[in-house]
Amino acid sequence: MTRIFSGVKPTGHLTLGNYLGAVRRWADVDQRRADALFCVVDLHALTVDHDPARVRRLSRQAATLLLASGLDPRLCTVFVQSHVDEHARLSYLLECVATDGEMRRMIQYKEKSARERERGGSVRLSLLTYPVLMAADILAYGTDEVPVGDDQAQHVELARDLAVRFNQRYGHTFVVPRATRPAVAARVMNLQEPTSKMGKSEDVGPGIVYLLDEPDVIRKKVMRAVTDSGRDVVYDREAGPGVANLLEILAACGGGDPEALSGTYASYGALKKDVADAVVEVLRPVQQRHKELCADPAYVEDVLRQGAEKARKTARPTVDEAYAAIGLLPAG
Ligand code: TYM
Secondary structure, eight states: OOEEEEEEOOSSOOBHHHIIIIIHHIIIIIHHHSEEEEEEOGGGGGSSSOOHHHHHHHHHHHHHHHHHTTOOTTTSEEEEGGGOTHHHHHHHHHHTTSOHHHHHTOHHHHHHHHHHHHTTOOOOHHHHHHHHHHHHHHHTTTOSEEEOOGGGHHHHHHHHHHHHHHHHHHOSOOOOOEEEOOSSOSSOBOSSSTTSBOOTTSOOOTTOOBTTOOHHHHHHHHHTOOOOSSSSOOOBTTTBHHHHHHHHHHHHHHOSOHHHHHTTOSOHHHHHHHHHHHHHHHHHHHHHHHHHHHTOHHHHHHHHHHHHHHHHHHHHHHHHHHHHHHTOOOOO
16 A cells, blocks of 8 residues: 655644645545555754744644644544654664765755854754655655655655665665645745745744634735736736735635636736635634644544554664664664
């Protein structure tokens, strides 16, 4: 059976980008057609300046939102990365296969380290090695497919490279995974800055729709979205990124094709109104279920405990095999 693995990093509140680019597909399709594991990748939240209490809070919230979005523990495994030692165990071995040049070429490292230095801060070594840990997340489970948004494609490519290199050097150990992306909304853009990704780690901004935003806040954010200088509603990511982004969000929420939808609008105002309605409707059941789950934290904890147990059992044999293949003595 196809094995699927993906994750979300608790560095901020989950956004509409996370939902449309990844989480919704996990719930609607992936968990039903494969042996799927979904993970709150908390170790990845420690690569930048962090507040321990906030990471804890956001990890719990992310797990609750994954369940609220429809991940069903009877169909898939939901867990927290740090509860399963195999991720960190395997990461070190993969550091011995990756090169530092490879790490420095990663776009997210370049961008985030530059931002950190601009602020006068120091760059944690873990920010550089982060993609290796991500490769370990994926390879530990014999993963075939990694459903992600566009921004993670380069990281999944690295996981493929490391799997192939390890297998060539030390004998076949890892499945070589591949990224899968959604048909639309693989890169939801910031509503105020439609040439930048809608990212959760940025400061709270009027251009980011969070999954737990109240309906009137969502409406305000969408109605104030930056559009383009023309007046016609056309789908052109290069010439009109603001309108193209709205059309993609609408297509992702309501079905349909952004290009075809563009022909049905005479004004930006009418488009924005429909986008706002569509987003509010898509998020309504998630918010409702989130509220219910918040009233039952013991249930969420139980799901995570059982998920970690299952994940450990799945990852252990592959990671043990990698330890043996690379030349380490078995513990006996
Ligand atoms: P993260 O937490 O930034 O994002 C989680 C998922 O949401 C997708 N995504 C988006 N999709 C469309 N438009 C956007 N604006 C947008 N923003 C985020 C991401 O592509 C991702 O699929 N490194 C990963 C977490 C990770 C992981 C893994 C993923 C760690 N280990 C192993 C898959 C497999 C990350 O930072 O995702």
